[in-house]
Amino acid sequence: MMKKISLQWRLTIIISVLIAAICVLLNVLLYNTGIFYIDSLGNSVLSQNQDPGQGQDTNSDQEDSTLYIEFSQEDWRAFAERFSIQVDDSKKDYSIYSWILTVLITLAGGGITYLVSGYALRPLRKFSDQAAQIQAENLTDCRLDEEGVPEFRRLGESFNRMLDNLSESFSALREFNGSAAHEFRTPLAIMQAQIELYEQEEHENVDQETAEMIAMMKEQTSRLSHLVKSLLDMSELQTIPRTDPVELQSLIEEVLADLSSLAEKNGVQLIQKKRDDLIYTGSDILLYRMLFNLTENAIRYNHPGGCVTLSAEENADHNIRITVADTGQGIPKEAQERIFQPFYRVDKSRSRAFGGVGLGLALVQKIAELHGGAIRIAESSEMGSTFEICLPEKEL
Structure with a gap:
């Protein structure tokens, strides 16, 4: 599956997965920490339950900085029940919001990664576009910039050396084809002329077997001449x-x-x-x-x-x-x-x-x-x- 995905999308997916894993880990840690303190706060409040009239005396109230609120027993039970519900709702809301925030951070991180990786891979796209335009006739026109991004500098140098070697090889091949075709053309022309001359002079004295052999030789030399002409044409195309x-x-x-x-x-x-x-x-x-x-x-x-x-x-x-x-x-x-x-x-x-x-x-x-x-x-x-x-x- 990954083989069919572009490098930009691969980087986006991999980094998004890493961001998601880090966010989930942080979310779990923060959630447990937050729940611990919420429960601590709830337990601290609920542990202050005292019967009416059993509060601290006036002198101790003045000496103690802790704030105490006195409820009747019935009011306290109602307050404790509502407070417990509120604590549970707060824990649920905290969990939902933290997971929503995790998803949003992951999506935002993936989007930023896609844009940044696209910008970072721009030299590679340029390289790909240049490689797609390479033909045997324009090898030297498709050289890469060797002063670009440091990571691609060595690739550009190697690619340009490859183009130079290919250009030299193609030039040598064209020269060989042209030279070989020129060398073949003269002896083939002589052979054709001699066969035609022999056929004209000896046509009355030639038996059937010899006539068939001459016809075969004419056909094959004609094919070779046509081949040599085509090779010459292909080797000289660029000069026109x-x-x-x-x-x-x-x-x-x-x-x-x-x-x-x-x-x-x-x-x-x-x-x-x-x-x-x-x-x-x-x-x-x-x-x-x-x-x-x-x-x-x-x-x-x-x-x-x-x-x-x-x-x-x-x-x-x-x-x-x-x-x-x-x-x-x-x-x-x-x-x-x-x-x-x-x-x-x-x-x-x-x-x-x-x-x-x-x-x-x-x-x-x-x-x-x-x-x-x-x-x-x-x-x-x-x-x-x-x-x-x-x-x-x-x-x-």
């Missing part, structure tokens, strides 16, 4: 400027026009829901690639006679919302969280048949994040899937 004024409706039209032949081949209808003209500041090349990849996937994994619908609009938060909806087979729930991971395929056999390498959606997510946005699967079922891209509004 994102300051172009992009007309989103025109960009969608361009994407649909370029994919119209593929859609016609697969028997899929392309639909654009036109809204108001929207101009977004970003990379025209990257945004085109993002929409192209999403739309191409929606066409390839659709049913004959199905449709793909694209729309772009400004939502209530003044952000840009782009949706790509299809009428395909849907995405299994267990695969929806992993579908944007590099090289992950929902249906490996179909992906290979289409020539995919598993980097298309990873590239889409990367482009959205580079523009400060995000992509998610809004809905997916046997009736189709809807991808939603949210991009923060930028002023030109």
Whole structure:
């Protein structure tokens, strides 16, 4: 149960329990002490009962400073009975008020603890907010203040060192991917050229077994070339400027026009829901690639006679919302969280048949994040899937 409660509420509950325990202990001690003295006072009064006429003489009255009040026997019995009742009522009232005061002090202490702990944990909340905004592209922009609260200073220093190490690792990884892709591209291009040249020159003298082997080699080298191109694209994303004024409706039209032949081949209808003209500041090349990849996937994994619908609009938060909806087979729930991971395929056999390498959606997510946005699967079922891209509004 406590694992699901925030640290602020944990501190509030623990300190409130301690305050309540201390108040109960003090209440018990004060109650017993108060009752003792009330009983002592009652016994002292009631022990002064004397018969009328048996009081002290005049001389002793003058010498003794104690005040005596004489009652008749009947008046004394009535007074003693009322006084005993009053003492009992006072004891009950004292008990009730003391417990009410205990509860009020506990509640007040809990409220003060909640407010004070919230203020004390403010640096931790700031740390949590900064950690939530960390991405591979902005590691150095999320450094913690090392001159803050002493208790968090060491944590900030360790966290910043971790960010520096991660930034260096990501940079080295990007450089390796780019270098490896460049090194692969040349020999693959030579292999493809030699295979095509051999096929052209020897196509009449090639037997069926050799022709099948050549076809297989062409397919595999083509896949490798596509993979190398995708790796190069991903390694060079950050070097592309994102300051172009992009007309989103025109960009969608361009994407649909370029994919119209593929859609016609697969028997899929392309639909654009036109809204108001929207101009977004970003990379025209990257945004085109993002929409192209999403739309191409929606066409390839659709049913004959199905449709793909694209729309772009400004939502209530003044952000840009782009949706790509299809009428395909849907995405299994267990695969929806992993579908944007590099090289992950929902249906490996179909992906290979289409020539995919598993980097298309990873590239889409990367482009959205580079523009400060995000992509998610809004809905997916046997009736189709809807991808939603949210991009923060930028002023030109």
